[in-house]
Amino acid sequence: MIGIIDYDAGNLKSVQKALSYIGQESVVTREFRELLTADKVILPGVGAFGVAMEQLKKFELDKVIRELAERQVPFLGICLGMHLLFDGSQENSGVEGLGLLPGEILRIPEGPGLKIPHIGWNSLTLSGNSRLFAGFPGQPYVYFVHSYYLKARDASIVAATTEYGILVHAAVERGNLFACQFHPEKSSETGLAILRNFAATGGVS
Secondary structure, eight states: OEEEEOSSOSOHHHHHHHHHHTTOOEEEEOOHHHHHTOSEEEEOOOSOHHHHHHHHHHTTHHHHHHHHHHTTOOEEEETHHHHTTSSEEGGGTTOBOOOSSOEEEEEOOOOTTOOSSEEEEEEOEEOSOOSTTTTOOSOOEEEEEESEEEEESOGGGEEEEEESSSEEEEEEEETTEEEESSOGGGSHHHHHHHHHHHHHOOOOO
């Protein structure tokens, strides 16, 4: 069973639908017991960083997420769910993130020909040693919707990058903690393959 964290941040049903399509049973929940007994957990999300952190704390889901990380339960953050795993965001200065991974969330800088938010398909450059992208050839295309991007402080956790005026750390991986800026649930067969890889992850020491 894959737990999908419900903290009123949207985009939950599309993730659940994608998991169902690849044959994975899931539950959308904010119940501690269900999340802590799940085989794997996903934190999706769209919206503002500060509001999302407020919601996580309101339901005490920040504590659950930290416990899941300590237990090394395979965990995937998607889009805003990725941002929340880091230290903070320029979107809401002074609001602390979960701090499970080292890095900051920055606003995409204005530039010629760039539209913000960045909406559309971009190719990924893979690091070559990620379980999330195991078996992927070449530079796969995935679907983005974002105005802010990750700048990780530890290059070793970066699993994939893309270019949109600047270098975007598009996916990260450390132990059983995974995260991606793009939306695998909206990225066609490539995205489904990524979700299959996540569903196939087991424990690491």
